[in-house]
Structure formats: structure tokens, C-alpha cells
Amino acid sequence: MLSTTEFHEGLIFEDENGQLVEILDYQHHRKxxxxxxxxxxxxxxxxxxLIETAYRPEDKFKEVDVEKRPFTYLYTSGDRATFMNSNDYEQVEVPLEKLGDQKKYLKDNMEVTGLYINNQLFSIDLPIKVPLKIASTVPGVKGDTVANMTKEATLETGTVIKVPLFINEGDTVLVDTRDGSYVERVNA
Known part of the structure; x- marks a missing residue:
């Protein structure tokens, strides 16, 4: 059993209602x-x-067996994405709907993490920042250096994001997979 003194960010456990939950933030309070x-x-x-709640220090919770395994994205066929376990080379198909918005940033041979709960593949997590090439965008005009001005750009995966005016077709940019925002231009 797990007590509140063992809480830490990222911990996954079964709450009092039998739901699997992950701790995003916690604080001890005493008035x-x-x-x-x-x-x-x-x-x-x-x-x-998202749930915000409070627990007493004596509350106990059921621990969940969580394991992270390295995977490599191979390809998408129809409504399923295929990943290969980097340890034993076993291939696993995951429905695209289970990936949510992360599917917009999948690139061939991308290293991802498979989250196993109770020895069953539960989800696939992409890296937080992913380098992607700009497939098309309107060219920047010399003199367009006003701060915070953006334009639309299509990534190699087909996803459209907002980028600064100085980004050109063929540039490689870091994209935050959590919200799809431009982070910075990188040399690739």
C-alpha cells in the first residue's frame, strides 16, 4: 500500500474510486x-x-506496476500506428485515436516510450520536443523583423503550426508535442 508521504510527481496509483490517476502536483498543508x-x-x-482533491496523511492507496519501455515508430497503416519494441524487436499496433494529438508529430524511426501498466501497453509517449522539417511556408520578406509576428508553416508530417517570420522552407524547427508550438530553429 502507498501512503501520502510517498507521493511524487509522475506517480501513478489507484485512487479510492478504483481509477488510475497520475500525480501532476502535490503540496502538504497544515493550518x-x-x-x-x-x-x-x-x-x-x-x-x-484533471482532478484536484485533498487526502489525509493516513490515507492508503493501491500501487500500480508501471514500466517504461523504449519503442521505435515504424509506420501508419489505416487507423493504426506500428511501433517496434527496441529491446526484443516485437511489433505492436496502436490505434491512432489512442495517440491523440501526438500522432501529428510522428516521424519514421522516431524513438518513443511505451508506458506499461500492470504489464499491458497503456500508452505511447513522444519526446516533449521533436525536430521537424518545414515542408512549406510563405517566404519571409526582408525587413519583417517585428517581434512576435508569426506565419503558418506546414511540417514534414503535414501538420500546420505558427512559426516566426524568419523561418523558411527547408529549415528544421523544434516543436513542443504537448501543445504543437514552435520552440526554436535548429541545425540539422
């Missing part, structure tokens, strides 16, 4: 004469819903 509580911001693993 003068009141009992101590642990305020926790959680993410429901199945639905993605």
Missing part, C-alpha cells in the same frame, strides 16, 4: 490547529480529466 492534508492535482489516466 495552525487543523489536521494536515495533502492537496493533490491528478490526471485520470483513462479519460485525461
Amino acid at each position: 495552525s490547529q487543523a489536521r494536515a492534508v495533502v492537496r493533490v492535482k491528478l490526471r485520470n489516466i483513462h479519460t485525461g480529466a
